[in-house]
Amino acid sequence: MVNLIWLLMLVTGIIVSALNGHIENVTVSAMKAAELGVEVAIELIGVMSLWLGLMRLAEEAGFVKGIARLFGPAIRHLFPSLKPDSPALGAIIMNLSANILGLGNAATPFGLKAMQELQKENPTPDVASPAMITFLALNTSCITLIPATIIGVRLKANSANPTEIIGTTIVATGCAMSVAIIVDYLIRHRRKK
Amino acid sequence: MRIIAEISRWAIPLLLLLIPVLAYLRNVPVYESFVAGAEEGFKTGVRILPFLIGMLVSIGVFVDSGALDIVSHWLQPLFGFLGFDSNFAAIIPLAIMRPLSGSGALGVATQLINQYGPDSFIGRLASTLQGSTDTTFFVLTVYFGSVGIKKYRYALKLGLLADLIGLIVSVWIVSKTFY
Structure with a gap:
């Protein structure tokens, strides 16, 4: 089901962009989203390290x-x-x-x-x-x-x-x-x- | 209400104070343990990165294409069929966006609130819906991805069912409470 939804969103997005005559949007969106993924992950590494550090203290205590x-x-x-x-x-x-x-x-x-x-x-x-x-x-x-x-x-x-x-x-x-x-x-x- | 807001404000500082102090009193080597735990944060972050990127690319291409408007347009008759007022149709883009992307949904909700006014029916409904469910699809892929689960079984259906119930109850309770 996840595979299907993932594919469906991607294909729908590309087709609609093509029909709207803005196919270049696809390129920009895809690149932007990939960058955003890294940003989110890096931010998450910060807060996650903080909380997992505290969590370890709480565990050991x-x-x-x-x-x-x-x-x-x-x-x-x-x-x-x-x-x-x-x-x-x-x-x-x-x-x-x-x-x-x-x-x-x-x-x-x-x-x-x-x-x-x-x-x-x-x-x-x-x-x-x-x-x-x-x-x-x-x-x-x-x-x-x-x-x-x-x-x-x-x-x-x-x-x-x-x-x-x-x-x-x-x-x-x-x-x-x-x-x-x-x-x-x-x-x-x-x-x- | 004020009490809850105060608890939210104090929760993190208090945890930051109490956990290390109490752990120290229990002879835990606080700094070393903290660092050892923090190391896991990096590993987890790296592990979920591909899932984040995969999801965000697909969602980004879909949302930026304007496909949401078209899908909403198609769903409008279904909304009427379910017995909802056609005025409610303005909420459809948010209802679709909510399980997919947190920032995307917030964007749609903000736009609806500004367009229709925060105290309009759509404004209140958008606010309620935004606060009442989480980004099911996104959470599932990232959480399952982080531990290498490939088969979700009935998890997605269950999450989306909860979202649907949230939508229906939101419409009902907002109509009931304010009108």
């Missing part, structure tokens, strides 16, 4: 396990395949907390760390494990309490009440997340039988 044990019961039943004190649980909790607080650039390193830990418990290294899929479903539909960026945009556009969309945002995410969790649960149970 036993905090990550502590967090996993403290908050684990709440999310453990979503990850039945993981060991109760799995280091992945700690990273997952940190990632979700960072997402909820809207700390996007801290969330990614924790998330990638969680994936690495989940991969260690994955019996089939090139196939996504159920725990990974559950984690990504949570991660991509996760609630952000304060959508700071969009509030900033609304403020600049002279909104009478820039923060009025917080409530609607939480309801929308809450529903999306609930459905994701329920459907994921149902899929896992059906496959087990």
Whole structure:
């Protein structure tokens, strides 16, 4: 499915550019995007090194396990395949907390760390494990309490009440997340039988 | 609301303070451990680079071509078919962009908010939608790519389902709350 979507976007973009008579756009966009990829990765290396460094400290001091044990019961039943004190649980909790607080650039390193830990418990290294899929479903539909960026945009556009969309945002995410969790649960149970 | 904003403001400084201090008290060689952990950041960054570039090129060519407008135009009747007001159609480009690209979606949302006004229906809907889902497609490729997963199984469908639910609920809750 990913291969198909990837190809479809590329081909559609090229055809539409050709039809619009701006085929040179394709060249510029492709080059620009490739450069952007490097920029994003390099920026990410900076914040990621910072957070993974801190994470290592937290791990060696036993905090990550502590967090996993403290908050684990709440999310453990979503990850039945993981060991109760799995280091992945700690990273997952940190990632979700960072997402909820809207700390996007801290969330990614924790998330990638969680994936690495989940991969260690994955019996089939090139196939996504159920725990990974559950984690990504949570991660991509996760609630952000304060959508700071969009509030900033609304403020600049002279909104009478820039923060009025917080409530609607939480309801929308809450529903999306609930459905994701329920459907994921149902899929896992059906496959087990 | 203010409390949550304060927590967000303090979270990172407090983590930067508490983790090293408490680790030191627990006899962790703080600086050396930090450096050892940080080393992984570089490796992870390099590992996800090809996935980032692959995704960004495909998304970039698609978005810059103006194909989004055409796809949105095609989807308009479907929107009507689902029982939504045709005024809602202005949101389609954002709904398509949201799972693909964070910066792209923010661009579309900003444009909608400025064009229709932040306190218009489309403005509020765009704000809600922007805040309520993540860049599913992008996150999946980068996260799975970073650990070498090739078969995603039902992960993409599940993520996109959540996005669709987010869109439907956004339309519903914004209409319900403000009108």
